[in-house]
Amino acid sequence: MTSYRNKGITAITYNHLNLPTKVSTGGGTISYIYDATGVKLRKTVSTGSDTEYAGNYIYQNGELQFFNTPEGYTTPDGNGGYDYIYQYKDHLGNVRLSYMDDNGTLEIVEESNYYPFGLEHKGCNNVVTLLLPVCDWWLK
Template identity: 35%
Template sequence: MNRLRSAHDATGRKWLQKKTGTGTDETRLYTGALTWTLDDNDDYILDGASTGDGRLVYDQENQEVYTEYYHKDHLGNVRLAFTDRNEDGKVELLGETSEITQQNDYYPFGLRQEGDGLVFYGEMGTNRYRYNGKEFSRGYWLV
C-alpha cells in the first residue's frame, strides 16, 4: 500500500515526510531552509537550501554546491529554473550546453502542461517547489 506521511509542528511547518510503498521509499527532513534526504546507509544527505531567489543545490555526484535561480510569474509560480554551472557570467539558453534546469508551464488552476517547451531540452530538474511555491510530491501527484 502506498503511504505518504508527514510530521508538522503546531505552526504548520513541515519537519519530516516519508513516502513508502512505491518501490523506492523516500524520507525527507526539513530543518529551516535546509532539506535532507535519507540514503540507504541511514545517513541524511543534504539536498539543498532555499533562498529568496532560488536555492543552493548539493550535487552528490560531483561533490559541489551550486546556485539555482528561479524566475517566477506574478502569482509566485516557478516558471523557469536556471544556473550558471560553468561560471562564465552568462546563462546558456539553447542547445546541449543549456543551463536551464527546469521549465514549467501551467493550465489555469495549476495543472502542469507536459512537453519540452521552447527552450528546455533536458531531463526535468530536481526543483520540487513549482505551482504557487508549493512542494510537489512525486509519485502521489500532490501539491
C-alpha cells in the same frame, strides 16, 4: 479520507490537527512527524528513506539536499558542492524559467508556460538543455 484505492493507499491515519501521520500502501508505510503548530518535521518511509525538514533546509538520510534562496534554490552537484539554480518568475510569482551557470554557460533546467486559467501548456514544459554563453550582466 481514510484510503485511496486508485493510488494504492490502503489506510491513512490522522493526528488531532487533521494532518496525516501514517500512510499505508501495498509496498510499505510512510510516517510523518509535525511540531505543535502543524509544520512538518520528518518523513520516514519504511523502505529506508528518511527526510528531515528544518525551515528552508531539507535533509535526506542526514545529507543536505535542498534549500531556498531569494533568487532560487540549491541542490547537491554530486562532487561535494552545490549547484545554484536561478528562477525567473512572472508577475504572479509563478516560476517561468529555472537556469544555472555551468562553467561559464547558462543551462536552462526547466521552462514553464501557462494558459491564462493556470493549466500548463502540453508539450512546452519539458526539461530542456540549452547552453548559452554567460555574460556578467545577465546574472545581476
